[in-house]
Amino acid sequence: MKTEIISSGFGGQGALTIGKFLAKAGMREGLNVSWLPSYGPEMRGGTANVSAVISDRPIASPLVTYPDILIALNQPSIDKFGPNIKEGGLLISNTDMCPHGTKRKDITVIKAPMNKIAKEIGNMMVLNMVAIGIVIGKTGIVKYETLEEDLSKFLKKKNPQLLEANLKAIKKGIEIGKK
């Protein structure tokens, strides 16, 4: 089983970190993973994006062209990668920043107001954790416990409040993903 993910958003929204945490959790669970960021010139207001692959077999190409899952934190991400989502694939969109959404009918779309949820939790930094939660809730690709352990490792002592906000955001995401 191989899952190819593109996570994309404005710089600063944490799109690259989504890919990193999913890949890291996959690695901890003994799966093969890769993480490949886009780098180079990008227009202001464009996308910062990452290809992440989680697979039970060795990963040959880390570059994702046709994702199983697209995590779109903003509208340009849907415009750019939406058409390439595999038939029957999954789009997770941040409705606060994706006013137009997608016209595709052959994929599953999960919408969530991630900005609003993060604001309610009290930290805009955890917006991306909501998206990770949705991925886990919907697909079970990695376990919540793995992420919790990983986050605890470097946040428990340094910033327990931030850890709590992160875990809250993931749990909220899982709830949405399971619906």
Place this chain on the structure above:
Amino acid sequence: MAEKVLMKGNEAVAEAAIRAGCRLYFAYPITPQSELIEYMAKMLPKVDGTFVQAESEVAAINMVYGASGTGRRVMTSSSSPGISLKMEGISYIAGANLPAVIINVQRGGPGLGDIQPAQGDYFQATKGGGHGDYRLIVLAPSTVQEFADMADLAFDLADKYRNPVMILSDGLLGQMMEPVEFKPAKTKEEMEKLNKQHYDWCMHPNEDEPDHHHHEINSLEIDPLILEQHVIKLGKKYDKITKNEQRHEEYNISADNKVIVVAFGTAARIAKSAIDQLQEEGINVGMIRPITVWPYPYEAISNVLNDKIKKVVVCELNLGQMIEDVKLAVNGKLPVEFLGKVGGILFTPDEIKAKIMDNRGE
């Protein structure tokens, strides 16, 4: 087993180099290898190493030349345009019989090109680049793990043959993260032992040693008869390396192969994807992946050829450079086809699949 960590290729090879005993590193930043120099800047001072961000690539490689003469493990790194600037120094280091490790995280060229992954420096790395009769040992990784493992191998080979070794990577392997396991770091005792092994040639061995004497390190031999002997000796060393150090990987080689793919580095990774997909459709395609691109594994390629194989397909992220070596290996026995991508763009597994299917003769 050591714990796996998720790391960028650039950082992983830097960490592995430090563990292999590299304490001297000189470089100048350039995308897409800058994480490597950043990592060295951060970590070398913690292990009593010396990091210098030189004023240019030319300065950096000449610092490598000088530092290598002390018999310590020395490294530099850059990306394509920066490596071009280092070529003069690399020739001097090779001429002076010195070990050094040079990492090229290739990007698109020629000229300033772009900053995306490419393999356009194959000729430069394997056929010269600098002047004179010299050879670099050139290692081509295709995963982050292999990239990291090659740091250790590169230093060992450099020491063994007193010859510069290049790791020919690219922007994709430099930028991507994959799980890596590191070998334990060399202990102080192991490093001292390594240094002592160089006392018979290094510039200024430890004066406390009973039979210490200084050595001259030079690439200038103005007397043609002396230079002749020097270059003949170099040639003998290159023959020895050619005989002993060829490395390659065989992938999905089987009796029903009609096409053999030859690819190295990142191109080989993508070709593996295509081969895996074809295998699921019941079509077996074999691949040879050169791991050393100099010395080139000619025999590994000629050995897998048989009369069932119709064609050899070479995939490279350039206009066709390694294909010349593949043609030498195939020696006219079979047609050799080429699939290339330039500009820092990667081919997709689908494109490789299509190229393979076009050449199966069905």
